[in-house]
Amino acid sequence: MFHPLRVSAVEQLTDDAVAITFAIPPELRETFRHTPGQHVALRRIVGGAEIRRTYSICTAAAGATEQPVVRVGVRLVEGGEFSTYALKELSVGDTVEVMEPMGRFSFEPRPGRFVAIVGGSGITPVLSIAATLLAREPDARFCLIRSDRTAASTMFLDEVADLKDRWPDRFQLVTALSREEQQSGLPSGRLDEERLTGLLPELLPVADVDGWFLCGPFGLVQGAERALHGLGVARTRIHQEIFHVDDGTSTATAPTGPASAAAPAHSTLTATLDGRSGTWPVRDGDSLLETVLRSRSDAPYACKGGVCGTCRAFLVSGEVRMDRNYALEPEETEAGYVLACQSHPLAPEVELDFDR
Incomplete structure (x- = not known):
């Protein structure tokens, strides 16, 4: 709402x-x-x-x-x-x-060691996570590794400096600039998979980190995730949110769904939203979200690009193909959740539940 x-x-x-x-x-x-x-x-x-x-x-x-x-x-x-x-x-x-606030890139503060790798405006949610954690949990430590083009383009400089001033023993800041040399700190260059693989073990005890937060452009998040997997970090300790995707740059844009299934000539969608259900025909080429929106303008969505996860719904029955998925974790898709904005029917009848 x-x-x-x-x-x-x-x-x-x-x-x-x-x-x-x-x-x-x-x-x-x-x-x-x-x-x-x-x-x-x-x-x-x-x-x-x-x-x-x-x-x-x-x-x-x-x-x-x-x-x-x-x-x-x-x-x-x-x-x-x-x-x-x-x-x-x-x-x-x-x-x-x-x-109203939503999203699953969220964190309930708890004691431990946590690290964020962010690029550009990906600092935004991590700033909230770090500030809340450090204020509420005296036994928590947080390391922020951020990448920006130049110092002048870096968002929330004052807010990050304030965290360092208030909790110098528990907050660590590492900055990399891709288009500008720094007088101190890391040499200029992008934080790609190869660089992070060598850098992270030098900065902190990777095996002792309780949670990793990756946020920013798709390329940075994907490279950081590969680096962490290569360093032996369990998938359950990695949380990510994509802020920008360049179309056609990643295999993650490949459709997901039964490889041999073809779209039916006619399909109907039944959807439950806020306790009310309805059934509508799916027009050729329309996503399931577009089908719901024709009759229910209150259907949840924000980006329509498979990135934010606002339109997540549980697939009650039927089969669908998702064109893109940058928002749902593997555990969510395995449990039966889909992104309605990217889903197209592969069965004559499909049912979604937005309330689960």
Whole structure:
């Protein structure tokens, strides 16, 4: 569900990025009390067309008696309708429709050693995770390994510096710049699989890390994941969220589903959402999400690109083909979950449950 929230602050982070803070009225405080790592979807209507974009919350999670703060970082995307609006037009006092916090790249603080490898705006949810963990768990340690193009393009510099100042013994920061040399720290260059494989054992005891958080462009996340697997890290300790995917650059875009199955000539979809069920014909070429949206405008989605996971649903019956999947973990797909925005029927009748 979307709620109209007033913009209480717009802060320039870099030449191409801003932080937007929303005022949360008393009646919505519990609704917007987020878990570290979650995101919100923002909605805008332009020329009668709906635009939705997903942005992670960068602030620490509020305690039970604290006022929740919803602040997101928005980086300008070339040709991006919402990011252009956010950087060039959005002002304090404006109202934006904001969906309730959601997402599975989330973390409940606990004692232990944790590491994040992030690129660009991938710092946003990790900032919330690190700030919450360090404030709540005195026996926790956090190492942030971040990659950016240049120092000038690095988001949330002050916020990360504050973490280092407040918890110098428990927060470790390692910065790599791909297009600029630093006076100290790592040499210039990308954090790819080969570099991380050699770097990580020098920085910390890899086997003793309780959780790894990978967030940013697909190439960085994929390279970091391969490096960790090569170093013997169990898949269950790795959590990832993709912020950007270049079409056609990865085998992860390959469709998933029965290899020999062909789409039926006619198919119907039954879907349950918020306790209500309906059955509709699937038009040729339409995804299952598009089928539901024709009759249920409240169907959950944000990116429609297989990245955010907002449209996750349980496949009750039938078979589907997913064109892309950058959001669901292998355990989720094995349990029967699919991304409705990327799913097409491979059976005459398919049933989804968005409530599970």
